[in-house]
Amino acid sequence: MEDRFDMGTGLESDNASKKEKEKSGKENEKDEEKLWEKKSPAAAEASSQEKGSRDSSTKQKSVRKEEVVAMYQKLEEFLKSEDFEEDFRKVLEISNPKYLKVLEKRRRDIERSDHGIVVAGETSAGKSTLINKILEKKLFRGRNLESTSTVCKIRNSESVRIIIENVSGKNEVIHLSECDVNTEKGLKKLRGTLKDLTDMTLSNESKQYRCVDIGFPIPLLKGDTILVDTPGIGGSGEVSHKLMDYLPNALSFVFVINVASAGGMQRDRLPEILRSLIDLKIDDEMPCFDPRDVIFVTNKWDTIPKEESDSEEEDEETKTWKNIRTEIKAKWPAVNEEYIYKLSLTEVAPNKMNDSIQQFKEFQNVLMINIEKAESARVTEHLRFLQELLRNITKNLNARRQLYEKSEEEQNALTKKHQEEIDALRKRCKEVEKNLKTRISVHIETSAEVSYKYVSSSVGRINILHPAGMKSIMDVCDDPEKCAEEVNRRFNTYVNSYLKSEKVVKEFTLIQKDTETFYRETSLKLYHMEMEWTEIRNKEKTNITGSNELSAFEIAAAIILLPLALPLIVFAFAVGIATVATAPLRAFWNWLTGIEEKKKKL
The missing domain is CATH 3.40.50.300 (P-loop containing nucleotide triphosphate hydrolases)
Incomplete structure (x- = not known):
């Protein structure tokens, strides 16, 4: 039997669904009781425990979700209230841009x-x-x-x-x-x-x-x-x-x-x-x-x-x-x-x-x-998100409390010290950025030039158009269109192979490692600056110095929790370098095409 009901705006849907679920649930319970009568007492008890465990687990998850939603609502209410002063809002906006909008999106998601x-x-x-x-x-x-x-x-x-x-x-x-x-x-x-x-x-x-x-x-x-x-x-x-x-x-x-x-x-x-x-x-x-x-x-x-061939061609x-x-x-x-x-x-x-x-x-x-x-x-x-945000808010509040306990002279001295360190870091960021971009550009140009000379040589053309394990280009050129496609495919195969070769990849790998090293060093310096304001450095020192490397979470935390704009600059710089590092193929083609165009004009 098929029953179809108009649910209007959807409110009746919930009631109908609940009634159906209750009715179905009762019927299932009766069926289960009949089955248990045929089972041994031990089997019936095991089934009962399993069912109870599932129901309990579902209820616990529902409660956890409701608690998280309530946390979001209370946090939004507090951050919008007069108790959260304007200067605190400005600091939080720096470390967590558009935090109220983000909170709203997160609450909708949960x-x-x-x-x-x-x-x-x-x-x-x-x-x-x-x-x-x-x-x-x-x-x-x-x-x-x-x-x-x-x-x-x-x-x-x-x-x-x-x-x-x-x-x-x-x-x-x-x-x-x-x-x-x-x-x-x-x-x-x-x-x-x-x-x-x-x-x-x-x-x-x-x-x-x-x-x-x-x-x-x-x-x-x-x-x-x-x-x-x-x-x-x-x-x-x-x-x-x-x-x-x-x-x-x-x-x-x-x-x-x-x-x-x-x-x-x-x-x-x-x-x-x-x-x-x-x-x-x-x-x-x-x-x-x-x-x-x-x-x-x-x-x-x-x-x-599935082609079977005696040749080594794929x-x-x-x-x-x-x-x-x-x-x-x-x-x-x-x-x-x-x-x-x-x-x-x-x-x-x-x-x-x-x-x-x-x-x-x-x-x-x-x-x-x-x-x-x-x-x-x-x-x-x-x-996890709420924990990080609350930790950030707590640290900002703690920093303010510690600030009140310092004399004006101590505050000015610490501010001056950190301003000098930040200015030095900004300068260093620009220097490293310029150096890394220069290295990338030089390596792209050098690699492209080496490849162009090889493509232009008779040995290169023979190896590219007649590679080992594949049919000669003349044997697959039945018509001009197919021939052009095959030439293009073989040339692309060479380009991809060359860009993945050790001599090309090695320098980009070194550039990537140098970028990561600088990023970690800068993040650690900023993290230490923050700890000087909150005065909890000694408590967390073992976590920092206990390992030779910072974890991904520690780097992310240093960026997220720092009430300064500089980490965002560092992150943007790191992303910018990464983007440039993924451009060798495009740059190679541009460079190569440029040479061909110049030759045509001459």
Whole structure:
């Protein structure tokens, strides 16, 4: 039996959902009691303890979240009150820019009820098929054309039900009380209902849905963690924007890449999502998102021809795998290479054993880690943020208290001393910046010149166009267009190989190390200056001198907690150097093109 109710603005939705949950809960409890009668006393007791443990854990997590929300509200209230004086606000604004706006964004984030793991990818990449494999149920029908019209949230629920959220804000609920998803008949009914709601090829009405929330028993999804199926990237604009709008709600991502589509990474599609994630992270719209948790599933390897050849030349599959890994690392530098999987989802099936199944099992293990992490990620991250902010406020207050205990002469002396040290650091920053940029420019020009001379020589041209292990360029030039493409590919192979060579990389590595060393030394000096104002240096001295190196957290803390603007200058300088250091390829091309243009003019 299928019951569909109008939920108005959504308020009735909560009541209907609660009643359904209470009714379902009572029915489940009765069923469990009947089962316990058939169990041994020991088994019944173990089941009871397990159920009680789950309920207790869920309640504790809910309480923790409510406590964090209350902390944010109280902190915002205090920072806006007259008790927090204007001069304190100015100091806090320096160390934590736009702190009130950041607090508001953070509070909104912790108040989100769902912990979404988003499955995204280009149209027909295999997103829905992957979700079917994860759930071990054919929930969605795979199609070769764009069909998914909206965001589909999939969550663990005691009962089978679907909640439809309209663009207008009006919600509806569909109760599938007689639908047993563990039977083919029940699963077919759920699948058919979802198709009617989400398939744009059947009805334009589905485009008016902001999202479809699907609930049925899914033990692997713990707490409020959900899987999110999304419209294909690069599809119709009115559908793609729903994915972009949902991005800030996500905690983790699984990107599905179709290797048969232009090598898998369309320049204007998937990279656009990756850029959006970076922007949202920088703007503090996704404070709990960890870029290192992103998973890439490269799919449809069965469409890449497997060529057998006696030559040492790489086959198409090997070349595609290398290229796509390089593309992913270039577009998402934080990627863990072990989180890039190579498989064909059509080959993943029960009672089979092949490379795709092995890769899928490894993917499942990492996904489970992300699911378990998502369960507590928001609370953990927000507690860490609040701890740092409160520590900063406390230190500023403590510094003010200590300041009152110093005489005017002592205050002036310490201020003068630190001002001189800061002026010296500013001067030193400019000197080091100029020196490092000069080293980078000189090394780029020298490397480009060496490479240009090699390319211009007869030996270089022979080695580039006729490399060992590959067919001669003349044997693959059947027509001018293919010949030009192959020449360009072989030249790019040489350029990439040269830029990764030890002689080129070595100097950039030294520059990077020198930058990091200067950054750490400067941060430590600033940290010591702060300690002189708060007079807690002796208590923390063991933590500083106990190790030869500062941890990443200590460097970050030195920057965040210091009530001075200079650390921001140092950080911007470090980022600037890092940006310049990633430019050798672009600069090389510009330099090389410039020489060719000059030669043409002559």
